[in-house]
Amino acid sequence: MVLDNLAGHLTPAFVLWLFEHGIIPLYTPLGASWLxxxxxxxxxxxxxxxxxxxxxxxxxxxxxxxxxxxxxxxQPTPFIWGGKRRPALPQSPTALRPRRLRRLYLPPDPAAQDRT
Known part of the structure; x- marks a missing residue:
């Protein structure tokens, strides 16, 4: 069964229930909601x-x-995905840092601070 990563789909009780009924959960990748x-x-x-x-x-x-x-x-009709992606919003310097670094506390960039 293909599932998204909704918190309720990841609980141990739910996953065990699936396995007990012969169902193997397969999860869509994070950040791939269009799937x-x-x-x-x-x-x-x-x-x-x-x-x-x-x-x-x-x-x-x-x-x-x-x-x-x-x-x-x-009267079935084919489902044709024709969605248009919205233009990306400008990102802050923090958003441009690698994800693994954003999880850690990073002090503000000293080069970006106004020196007096």
């Missing part, structure tokens, strides 16, 4: 089922999500 297609499809189904709606209880939400999924399954 998690479930979230993209989930957003589409939520939008189709719930946009403009005002559910009164959880059962209504479940019913609408299931109806949207059944409708999509009756």
């Amino acid at each position: 998690n297609m479930a979230e993209s499809i989930q957003r589409i189904i939520e939008r189709r089922a719930l946009e403009g709606q005002h559910p009164q209880n959880p059962a209504e939400i479940i019913e609408w999500l299931e109806a949207a999924t059944r409708g999509w399954n009756r």
Whole structure:
């Protein structure tokens, strides 16, 4: 089973349960959220089922999500990822330091300090 690195997917109890049921967990790499297609499809189904709606209880939400999924399954369309990445924001000098160094406390860069 392919999973993202959500904290609940990493608990010992959950991982043991998977193994007890013959399921081997495989995790998407950290920083690779675009590999998690479930979230993209989930957003589409939520939008189709719930946009403009005002559910009164959880059962209504479940019913609408299931109806949207059944409708999509009756007339399936291919999922084509056409997302556009946002331009990267300018990074601070600290953000440009190697990740392994950022985990340690690093004093401010003396060259960047105003000397009086």
